[in-house]
Amino acid sequence: MTLAIHVRTLGRGPGRSRSLTQEEAEDAMRLMLSGDAAPQAVGALLMLMRMKGETAEEIAGFAHAAQSAMPEVAGVALDWPSYAAGRTRGAPWFLNAARQVADAGHPVLLHGWNGGDDTVRAGLPAAGIAMANTADQATEVLARDGIVYMALETAHPALYALLRLRAVLGLRSCINTVCRMLNPGRATASVQGVFHPSYRLLQADAAQLLGWRSLTVIKGGGGEFERHPGKDIAAFGLRNGQPWQQAFPALSDETRRLKEDATDGDFESAIVAGTADLAFETLGQPPLAGAAE
Template identity: 70%
Template sequence: MTLDAHVRTLGRGPGRSRSLTLDEANEAMRIILNGDAAPEAIGALLMLLRTKGETADEIAGFAQAAQEAAPELPQVDLDWPSYAAGHTRGLPWFLLSAKLIADAGYTVLLHGFNGTDATVRNGIAQAGIGVAETRSAVTHLLERDRIAYLPLETWHPALFEMLKLRDVLGLRSCINTVCRMLNPARARASVQGVFHPSYRLLQADAAARLGWHSLSVIKGGGGEFERHPAKDIAGFGLRNGAHWETTFPALCDETRRLAEFENPTPGIAHFPNPQNGFETAIVTGTTALALDTLGVADSQTHADTLWAERVKARAA
């Protein structure tokens, strides 16, 4: 099989071309991952989709096929993708939030690739999160710590090569969105950050087509699932499988960007120990949104308690 039919569907021209159905997108991704597609056809498909704009059916079909082609993993409570490039972010406070969720007794799988920016990867060890290079390592870390980070290049090398086509094509493709929709461990709840607000509803619609139960998507720090505590945050996604939308009010009134620090040269040594209330609010606010996604009532109070317990334990 080849991609010819799917490229023709997308590229016939005004009045004749159309979007792919979910099943067609699934087939196209399977052809690519099986190695049956010419590189020119892959590039044409991705750029036609970018020009047209991806639909929820296309994203869902691609993600479904990509998940089916990957090794099966132990199921977890919370899926946490991390695929932002990192160029506009400060320290990765959201990693501490993910760790707090694990400390609360939930299993969490982070997965991702963050380009050439090493901020997130360096922060993983600082946050006390183990990196899983194999399926057995995922199982071990989840049993030991209830949290693990899975690099895309290790878990799904074929999809990683598609993601890296950005270096060849010079443009972002829908694969960035597909990676966020992978949910490798079939969690019932997922939290996702985007840089461009228009993708929030697209990812929510794709999740509905995939039959997901609970999802929260926000415009987060640097494109990650990371809450700005001084802004009202619009949330999109699913609750109990139904479309959901809300606004989370600001937690403080400081006028700062997430990449700004009171210490002008904090470096990674400043992490994972927030030095002021604003940074702590990033962590607890992000934790609260994740807990809400998991169905926890009064999630902000619960997040504050988790953080207080962490501070107490580190001081002991």
């Protein structure tokens, strides 16, 4: 089977085209990751999906194929993707929140690529988080430290190549969402940030199709899973494998933007505590003693 079959399904025209089934999407992703698909067909498929909007079945199929194409990172309790480009964010305080979760005994796998912005990776040393280049290295570091950041470009080069097609096509594609749904550790719990609120339900529905148990998706700081303490937030996802959503009130009266430069003060402490609390809630655990409520 060639990718052209799936392009035809998506592009037959009004009244004849349709979305891919989950099984078709999984096959299409396998073909794209194999390197054997014609580049014209890859671009056509991604842009046809961009035009119509991806479905949960398509994202689930793509994500499962992408996950199956790489080794598992063992021992992960919480999956934490980081794929925002960083244009509207400041310091990556969410890294400190992830560190708190790991220090409480819940191994955390951060994985990602942030375009040309190096803010997240530059912040790893200060948060005490080591970076791994492969899934095997990530497993070793996770067993040692309880937390690790895995670089997508070296851990999954084929998926990274599809993500980088944005520079060729000039538009975001569904691969951005697929990366957030990659879950390299096959964890039953995940926390995800999005920049566009419409993706919260899409990712939750795809996660349910994939059999995940617990997921929290928020419109976070710069598109990361990072809670703004001065704003009410709406969270979507799964609890015990079933659709879930909940509103969380603001934790602070401060309303300044996360992008503003600041030192480690009360507002920044509230970012870390609030973000960590949401992660603990996703894991079915109480917040740390003394954390913001």
